[in-house]
Amino acid sequence: MTTTIPAPRSPRRLRGRTNTEMYAWMFMRASGVLLVILVFTHLFVNLMTGDGINALDFGFVAGKWADPVWQVWDLLMLWLAMLHGTNGLRTVINDYAERDQVRLWLKVGLYTATTITIVLGTLVIFTFDPCPPDAAADLLPSFCPVP
Amino acid sequence: MSGGRARTPGRPPSQSEGSTFVPKAPAGTLYRGREGMWSWVAHRVTGIGLFFFLFAHVLDTALVRVSPEAYNEVIATYKNPIVGLLEVGLVAALVFHAFNGLRIVLVDFWSKGPRYQKQMFITVLVLWVVLMVPFTIRHLSHVFGG
Ligand code: HEM
Ligand code: HEM
Numbered sequence: 001m002t003t004t005i006p007a008p009r010s011p012r013r014l015r016g017r018t019n020t021e022m023y024a025w026m027f028m029r030a031s032g033v034l035l036v037i038l039v040f041t042h043l044f045v046n047l048m049t050g051d052g053i054n055a056l057d058f059g060f061v062a063g064k065w066a067d068p069v070w071q072v073w074d075l076l077m078l079w080l081a082m083l084h085g086t087n088g089l090r091t092v093i094n095d096y097a098e099r100d101q102v103r104l105w106l107k108v109g110l111y112t113a114t115t116i117t118i119v120l121g122t123l124v125i126f127t128f129d130p131c132p133p134d135a136a137a138d139l140l141p142s143f144c145p146v147p
Numbered sequence: 148m149s150g151g152r153a154r155t156p157g158r159p160p161s162q163s164e165g166s167t168f169v170p171k172a173p174a175g176t177l178y179r180g181r182e183g184m185w186s187w188v189a190h191r192v193t194g195i196g197l198f199f200f201l202f203a204h205v206l207d208t209a210l211v212r213v214s215p216e217a218y219n220e221v222i223a224t225y226k227n228p229i230v231g232l233l234e235v236g237l238v239a240a241l242v243f244h245a246f247n248g249l250r251i252v253l254v255d256f257w258s259k260g261p262r263y264q265k266q267m268f269i270t271v272l273v274l275w276v277v278l279m280v281p282f283t284i285r286h287l288s289h290v291f292g293g
Contacts, residue, residue, distance in 0.1 A: 029251075029252045035245070039245070040245070043241075047234075047238075047282075047286055047289075048282070048286075053226055053231070053234070053286070053289050053290060054226060057215075057219045057222055058211060058215035058219055061208075061211050061218070062211075082201065085197065085198035086198075088194045088195075088198070089194075092195065117201070117205045117206075120209050121208070121209070123212075124208060124211065124212055127212065128211060132214065135216075136216075139216065139219065
C-alpha cells in the first residue's frame, strides 16, 4: 500500500485529521501565559508581603476568600494549572509508556487524580465557611460574630 | 546562525532530522547536549514536579473545610525550616518553568523566535537568578527568623 504524504503546510482539512491536538497545543501556551500572572501573584501575596509564610493560617485564608476577587483568582488558577499539568503529563505518558495497557492505566490514574483535585478544590472555594460554629474563637478571622 | 538549520527547541528532535551523517561524538548535533535539549529536560522535570505538588497542595488546602485546627496544623509544617528550604526549590522550579515556558511561546509565535532561542535561554537563566536571589533571602528570613 502506498501512503500519500500531503505537502507541508497544506491546510489541515486536506489531511483528514481532527484538530484536537492542535487545540491542546494552543491551550498549553495560552494557559501558560495566564498562569505566570496567576501563580506569581499567588506566591507574592502569600510569601513576600507582611510576615510571609508565618502569616498563613485559617484566618488568612478566610480573609482572602471573603473577597470574591481572590475566590475567582484561585478558581482560575486551580482549573488552568490542573488542566495544563494534566495535558502535559498526558504527553509525558505518551512519550514513555510504550505498552498499550500501561499507557491506558496510567491515563486512567491521571484523569482520576485530576477530576478529584478539580472537584474538591472548586467545592472548597465555594462551600468555605469562615466562621464555623463550634471552632475556638481565637482561630477565626476578626469579622466573625463573637458568641 | 546564518547557514545553520536551527530546530524548534522545547521538544525532542524528530527521527528524520540530522540523519544524513553520523556524528562521531554524541554532542555533534545542533540539539543533543546543547541548551535546546537541556531546557527541554528541565522543563519536563519541573512540570512533572509542579503537578505533584499541586495535587498535594489542593488536598492540604481542603483541610479548611475540616476545621481551623486541622488546617493550621498542616500549614505549620510549611513553616518548618526543612520544608522552608523545599519551598525555595519549589519556587525555583516554578520560576524556571514559567520563564522557559514563555521562551517556548516566543519561539513558536514570534517570527524571530527560533533565531534567538539561545539568547532567550540565557535571558531565562538571568531572570531566574534575578528573581530567585531576593525571593530566597526574604523567604528564608521569614522561615529562620521566626
Ligand atoms: C510554598 C508555596 C505556596 C504556598 C505557601 C501556598 C499557599 C496557599 C494558601 C494559603 C492558599 C489558600 C487560599 C489563598 O491563599 O489564596 C492556597 C491556595 C491555592 N494555591 Fe497555593 N501556595 C503555594 C504555592 C502554589 C503553587 C506553586 C500553585 C500553582 C501551581 C498554587 C496553587 C494554589 C491553588 C490552585 C489554590 C486554591 C486551592 C483550592 O481551590 O482549594 N499554590 N495556596
Ligand atoms: C507558570 C506558568 C507556566 C507556563 C508559562 C508554562 C508553560 C508551558 C509550556 C509552553 C509548555 C510546553 C507545551 C508543549 O510543548 O506543547 C509546558 C509544558 C508542561 N507544563 Fe507548564 N507552564 C506553566 C505552569 C505549569 C504548572 C503550574 C504545571 C503543573 C501543574 C505545569 C506542568 C507542565 C507539564 C507537566 C508540561 C509537559 C512537559 C513536557 O511535555 O515535556 N506547568 N508548560
